Amino acid sequence: MDLHYEVHGTGEAIVLIHCGGTDLRNWQFIIPPLSQLYRVIALDARGAGKSPPLIEAANYVEDLTKLLDQLGIDKAVFVGHSIGGQVATDFALSYPQKVSKLVLIAPALTGFEFSSAYQQWTQQVMAAAPNVEKMVMLTLTSPMYRVVMSSPQRDFLVEMMKHNTQRVLEWQTFDMIWPQPPASTRLSQLKTNTLLIIGKEDGEDLWRIAELFQQVPDIQFAYIEGADHLPTLTHPNEISCLITDFLNN
Structure with missing residues (x-):
């Protein structure tokens, strides 16, 4: 197991999977309250944080199976944010026996076709490479970050994004392996x-994905007022309480 991860607390296992452009520090305000009640495992996904870069096609779902094996965990709660939610969803579909409950924060979704505006924005960001500063600024000018960019966490987010954008430039491939057929x-x-x-201030594409999740037979929805795509940084208390309440019911 070559991924970097941290373990906090004891009890039922919760695995935290961060969003794109960030690393396990995405959870820094959520780990303390959760770890008072649970065994919280936060990892740096392959290519992010302190984990190795992509040198071959990434298989984030299988990375999770290796993590559980490394820690001797048969079953856990999985909490995934954005692309981390995409990974958690695919993992739950592939290994339902290993997932006790699933929490998705503004998840992405394999097989979902993003809007042309979203695709143009991501293309603009990548076209700015290798200028990390420009790539990060283009990323964070998206309306889906307008709340966090006006918050006290702005500088922290910019620093974390710069670190992980620089890490992306170390990748030798951008290929990723996902279970088939797509989760969508x-x-x-x-x-x-x-x-x-x-x-409630997240992007339109993320809301379209959330609507698709209404197909899940046993699902609840929670909406956070005044939050954009990074409520983990701007509304950590609400996130922590929602997770705890969900696990207790």
């Missing part, structure tokens, strides 16, 4: 008890 075509098969959290 199999949401009705997701039997895990699920909570989906989304900020």
Whole structure:
């Protein structure tokens, strides 16, 4: 197991999977309250934080199986944010016996076709490479970050994004392996008890994805007022309470 991770607390295991452009520090305000009640495992996904860069096609779902094996965990709660939610969803579909409950924060979704505006924005960001400063600024000018960029966490987010954008430039491939068929075509098969959290100021594409998750048989939705795509940084108390309440019911 070559991924970097941290373990905090004891009890039922919770695995935290961060969003793109960040690393396990995405959870720095959420780990303390959760670790008072649970065994919290936060990892740096392959290519991010202190984990190795991509030198071959990444398989984030199988990385999670290796993490559980490394820690001797048979079953855990999985909390995934954005692309971390995409990974958690695919993992739950592939290994339902290993997932006790699923929490998705503004998840992405394999097989979902993003809007042309979203695709143009991501292309602009990548076209700015290798200028890390410009790539990060283009990323964070998106409306989906307008709340966090006006918050006290702005400088922290910019620093974290710069670190992980620089890490992306170390990758030798951008290929990723996802289970087939895509999760977008199999949401009705997701039997895990699920909570989906989304900020009311998040982007339109993320809201379209959230609507697709209504196909999940056993799902609850929670909406955070005044939050954008990074409620983990701007509304950590609400996130922590929503997760704790969900796990206790």
